[in-house]
Amino acid sequence: MTHNTPLSPRPLHHLSQVQRRVLTTAQLHAHGVTSAETDERCRPGGPWQQFLPGVYLLHPGPPTSAERLQAVLLYARGPAHGNPAHGVPAQPGADGRNPPRRRPDAILTGPAALALHGFAGAPPLTSLEKIDVLVPRSRRLRGTGCARVLRTSEMPSPVPVTGLPVAPVPRALADTVTHLSDADAVRRLLSEAVRGGHCEPACVVRELHRARLLSRPHLVAAVDALLAERRAVAEERLYRMVREHGLPDPVWNVDLKLPGGPWLGGLDAYWPRQAVALELDTRAPRHGSRQEHDTQWSEYARKRELLERLGITVLHITPKKLRDAPEQQAAVVRTALSASTDRAPAAQIMVLPR
Template sequence: MNHNTPLPPASPRPLRHLSHDSRHRVLTAAQLRSHGVSPAETADQCRPGGPWQQLLPGVYVLHPGPPTSEERLHAVLLYAAREVTPSNGVPAQPDADGPHRPTYQEAMITGLAALTLHGFTSAPPLPSLEQIDILVPRLRRLRSTGCARVVRTASLPDPELVTGLPVAPVPRALADAVAGLTDAGAVRRLLSEAVRGWHCEPASVVRELNNAKLLSRPHVVDAVDSLLAEGRAIAEDRLYRMVIEYGLPDPVWNVDLRLPGGPHLGGLDAYWPEQAVAVELDTRAPRQGHRQDDDALWSEYARKREHLERLGITVVYITPKKLRDAMEQQAAVIRTALMASGDRDPAAYVVVLPR
């Protein structure tokens, strides 16, 4: 044999190699074919009492026992993921020869399974879920079957990688989970944990529930009301901690302002009378069927701010998300406003009352 002699085609690996490799015990029909396993051989391996099993259409578990939770998750993703076929004609799926780091196109875990992966203690453990929700684009031609329940969306969110798996962000996963729940207690516990566990802000949850048209369900509305109240309490606590941790002067907390003998100017979460600087938490959240109320609330915010600033009072609006993700930056904004007070004309005299 010289250098110009063509090499013989590579022999497929023996089937026992696939079965014994714990990294690759869930494969698609296309991946098996890339190993030289014909459809007839695959069918023979999956015969009753055989060493393999077909878990979902075109997806095989290469052992006879019950699949693990991890195997079910990978199987659902393999079933729903879009195959990208490069110019060589080989589907671009996880390579059974390489590291087990699949790239799943246009598919991600959502619903209760996603919340469990995000660490929610109020979500059921994975083995107890009969079906795993999988989020795909609306136009994908897939059907729910076996342990895979297809959830469609007009616009896929950017997935978050959790233990190497693409998982829907918490607000979207919550909406998909709540869509299938009728237990008011279970809905309330999930929404509460989302905020208490600092997974996301109430406004982002309400936005997704609104988009999913779930805010017409009474048990969801009740849970959202509790969520918003709890979210405001948590934001107030963060604001209090920010003042302490970053050494800001002590304000007066939760006050109403009035002109002497005049009208009510509005409530504030924190106020520094000597510097005439105010902080208000923006905890608005969109509500289905309440667009006019939302617009009216925003107009009220704007009117109050304009009125206070005409009186020489600087108003700083802070969202709960900014308090959570950029507390130091928000403290710097307030500190700058306090330091700049000496360069401004004195503010009008106002009466400060407890709220």
């Protein structure tokens, strides 16, 4: 008997190649393979092998990365959770409609999830000794072999990657850096999340806060670097928006001051002839107190109110809008510049390099 022996009576055409090579005890029983037959095929030198408790590779030799991921998911799902025929579409209910989808009982996270999301800074799947998998906190499942089980009270909504349920990038980052003490490695991963457009820094900071990781000094430093990185990326996108959409050149990174009077505040871009000011709104959840957040917002509002009283139109643009809709943001700026001819002249302002 070889590993190519058909597993009838249930056909396998609905399963992928990987799913055909990695099956659970329950799946094998559903295909008519008894426990005795499974044990026979898994003898030393046999065509099959037990990879994790209740999970079998239907071939000899080492598993591929895809097979390891599939095996960990099947192990984490457990025999009593989910459809044992993993990968089988949900069957219609009595009314002919499909039952509502529910979140998976197991979601890949940590370095494996980052690798699946395409992070260059994540270790390759082939080098991972452990594959992290999230399961509900109510489960009493323990890690074994290459499966490292992380229990959580709140399962995130998975992102499908190559047909596998994968944790969103912010959650995968948090589950990765919790095991990292190398500050440079943490900074590189957080930076790639922003530079690569995988997610907004605010989402990362919120997830790190939720995981109670912001008491660690090297993570606090990494978050500060992340927020600085966010501003640098946003500034690059702002320069590109002005250039590619044919807007008149502003003066960049300036301070405004009343002649002989007080300092009015700094701006990322200013069009003096039209009295139009633009400021990047890079506020993000931090490890500071709510009072600090409120103070920061009050400062934004105070500066805007003061400048508008002086006849200056103030535009706030978020990094996310610059990334997702630069053409729309360019139109907002162009409209403000055009409308300047219909307004009363602004007060005389001193423009100083920042």
